[in-house]
Amino acid sequence: MYIPPWILIPCVIIFASSLIYAFGHPCFSLLLNSRVARLPLARRILGAVQARLSTKGVRIPVPRILSAKNTIAVVNSQLTHITGKIEGSTTDAILRFAKVLENIEDLERAIQSTGAIIDDIQQKLALNVHKDGQGGGAKIDMTFIRRRYEMLLREIADELSLVVNRKSEDLEKMNLVKESVKSIHTLSDEIKMIARQTKILAVNASIEAANAGKYGTTFAVVAEAIRRVAVQSEESSRKILSQMTITNEILDRNINQIEEAMDVESRFINSTIVVLKDVFLSVIDSLFQLSHRIGVIVDGMMSETSPMKQEVQSLVVNLQFEDMTKQISQHVVTMLEEISRGLTGALNHSEEKCDAKTSKEDLFHRFNQVATMQSERDIAAGLLHGGNMKSESPEEAAGAPDGGVELWDDAPSETAASDDSAAMEMALCPSANEPAEALSADAAEKNDPDRLTSDPDADVTFF
Amino acid sequence: MLRDLDQNHVEYEELDGEDISDRNLFLCFRVGATRYGIEVMYLREVANLIEFHRMPGMPGYARGVMNLRGNLIPTIDARSRLGLTEAGCDRDSFVVILKFDGKLHGLVVDDVEEIHEIPDEQIEPMQNIYSMTDYASRVGRTRGGEILLVNVGKLLAG
Numbered sequence: 090m091y092i093p094p095w096i097l098i099p100c101v102i103i104f105a106s107s108l109i110y111a112f113g114h115p116c117f118s119l120l121l122n123s124r125v126a127r128l129p130l131a132r133r134i135l136g137a138v139q140a141r142l143s144t145k146g147v148r149i150p151v152p153r154i155l156s157a158k159n160t161i162a163v164v165n166s167q168l169t170h171i172t173g174k175i176e177g178s179t180t181d182a183i184l185r186f187a188k189v190l191e192n193i194e195d196l197e198r199a200i201q202s203t204g205a206i207i208d209d210i211q212q213k214l215a216l217n218v219h220k221d222g223q224g225g226g227a228k229i230d231m232t233f234i235r236r237r238y239e240m241l242l243r244e245i246a247d248e249l250s251l252v253v254n255r256k257s258e259d260l261e262k263m264n265l266v267k268e269s270v271k272s273i274h275t276l277s278d279e280i281k282m283i284a285r286q287t288k289i290l291a292v293n294a295s296i297e298a299a300n301a302g303k304y305g306t307t308f309a310v311v312a313e314a315i316r317r318v319a320v321q322s323e324e325s326s327r328k329i330l331s332q333m334t335i336t337n338e339i340l341d342r343n344i345n346q347i348e349e350a351m352d353v354e355s356r357f358i359n360s361t362i363v364v365l366k367d368v369f370l371s372v373i374d375s376l377f378q379l380s381h382r383i384g385v386i387v388d389g390m391m392s393e394t395s396p397m398k399q400e401v402q403s404l405v406v407n408l409q410f411e412d413m414t415k416q417i418s419q420h421v422v423t424m425l426e427e428i429s430r431g432l433t434g435a436l437n438h439s440e441e442k443c444d445a446k447t448s449k450e451d452l453f454h455r456f457n458q459v460a461t462m463q464s465e466r467d468i469a470a471g472l473l474h475g476g477n478m479k480s481e482s483p484e485e486a487a488g489a490p491d492g493g494v495e496l497w498d499d500a501p502s503e504t505a506a507s508d509d510s511a512a513m514e515m516a517l518c519p520s521a522n523e524p525a526e527a528l529s530a531d532a533a534e535k536n537d538p539d540r541l542t543s544d545p546d547a548d549v550t551f552f
Numbered sequence: 553m554l555r556d557l558d559q560n561h562v563e564y565e566e567l568d569g570e571d572i573s574d575r576n577l578f579l580c581f582r583v584g585a586t587r588y589g590i591e592v593m594y595l596r597e598v599a600n601l602i603e604f605h606r607m608p609g610m611p612g613y614a615r616g617v618m619n620l621r622g623n624l625i626p627t628i629d630a631r632s633r634l635g636l637t638e639a640g641c642d643r644d645s646f647v648v649i650l651k652f653d654g655k656l657h658g659l660v661v662d663d664v665e666e667i668h669e670i671p672d673e674q675i676e677p678m679q680n681i682y683s684m685t686d687y688a689s690r691v692g693r694t695r696g697g698e699i700l701l702v703n704v705g706k707l708l709a710g
Binding site: 285286288289292293295296299300302316 | 575577579592593595596597598599600646664666667
């Protein structure tokens with residue numbers, strides 16, 4: 090029976106591998122160094138098998154894992170703290186921003202009220218506002234307006250006193266009219282006297298005519314005519330007298346009324362002057378008050394800007410805190426890298442023993458060296474000293490994974506788990522890990538090369 | 553014309569007293585509210601009231617002596633003479649110059665009106681009730697009302 094070589098050779102290899110696997114890895118090491126291992130596929134398979142064998146065969150010491158777990162717990166708690174702080178500061182910043190917005194709205198309202206007051210002033214001084222044409226807006230020069238009002242007031246007072254003077258001149262004219270009426274009254278007396286004389290003449294003519302008898306008949310006609318004239322002149326003089334009396338009374342009454350009216354008018358004018366003065370001065374005072382109010386509002390606006398400034402300053406502080414957070418995050422990243430190195434070291438130095446307590450102290454010491462802020466140190470100190478007590482419990486001693494989980498909450502546990510898995514991946518990749526180089530680099534950074542040689546376990550414990 | 557005037561003047565001088573009494577002409581004057589009439593034949597003229605000079609021993613109803621164009625004329629007050637106590641207004645009063653018994657007399661009255669011609673049938677004697685009838689014993693009827701006709705002789709007699 091012919092069996093093709095492309096089937097036979099793999100079957101033989103599988104069989105041999107199973108045999109090698111059954112008889113232990115020293116043979117496998119020989120095989121790995123043989124020519125077969127030069128093939129890429131075979132090398133890959135052999136690598137996987139070696140990894141499997143090393144995983145199964147190597148026993149990682151429990152104190153190292155606990156140390157690494159504690160480191161991860163510290164890092165996780167640091168991250169939790171920082172996350173909480175970031176959340177708090179973000180909320181605080183949002184609230185402060187809202188407050189700043191409210192302040193800005195208040196400021197806008199204040200500016201609107203200022204505009205309304207300025208409009209009010211402009212309406213009040215619609216006729217007499219002094220506008221600065223170059224500036225574009227309405228600028229009110231208080232001193233100028235006050236001077237202008239006083240000038241106007243003086244002009245009005247002068248005009249009113251002129252009116253009073255003219256009225257007194259009119260009164261003097263009225264008195265002249267009264268005197269002329271009186272002279273007319275004396276003239277009417279003369280008319281009356283003439284009428285009387287005419288009457289006497291008529292009577293005497295009649296007497297003469299009567300005494301003349303039949304010769305005086307013609308003269309009696311003349312006497313009669315004279316008598317009629319006398320009667321008419323008497324009636325006329327009586328009428329003139331009555332009319333003159335009536336006219337005189339009317340004039341007297343009118344003059345008295347005019348005098349009273351002028352008295353009232355002058356009093357009214359004087360009071361008007363006083364009232365005008367008061368009104369103008371009150372308007373000017375109100376202007377000053379309005380300007381004062383505007384000044385108060387402007388002061389309020391200025392005072393409102395100071396809390397805004399404080400808000401902005403607090404925002405700047407928050408930003409600084411974010412910078413701080415960034416630093417802490419960098420520290421955390423460095424620590425995680427060290428954890429991965431520590432786990433790798435644990436894999437490589439599996440035979441070495443490590444005390445959990447000393448590793449914690451050392452860890453704390455290293456944290457103090459890395460951490461720049463007191464809060465970080467406090468958190469690390471609190472956690473490590475608290476975890477020191479717990480590490481002596483039977484669960485921790487037995488290497489139970491739940492013991493470390495108790496150190497952080499549920500939310501950061503995801504981050505911790507991811508960090509943990511990353512550290513494990515790094516630890517499981519032997520080609521990527523160079524513990525000696527990493528340790529030497531660390532030692533170079535800390536200028537402590539003696540520590541590497543004298544206490545190599547410390548480095549392994551730390552990472 | 554001048555001759556006519558002179559003739560009239562002469563005739564005026566000649567006409568005196570009773571010669572013109574055939575026509576019953578009366579000058580009507582007023583004292584108080586009462587109208588009186590005086591015969592034209594006793595009248596000389598009517599004048600304004602002027603200054604009086606009161607003489608000693610004159611009766612109460614006499615005003616005094618007035619100087620009218622150089623003639624000193626004794627004057628009596630009609631109000632006082634006719635028994636009216638209330639005083640009139642001298643400013644509006646007139647003086648009627650009478651010629652009785654060859655002498656001029658003045659009579660102060662409140663007002664003079666006009667000359668009325670009263671026929672005999674319009675003249676009635678007044679009843680002798682009061683002593684007033686001594687001064688005015690007759691009543692003449694005119695269109696303007698009744699007038700008391702003054703007895704000049706009684707009025708001027710002391």
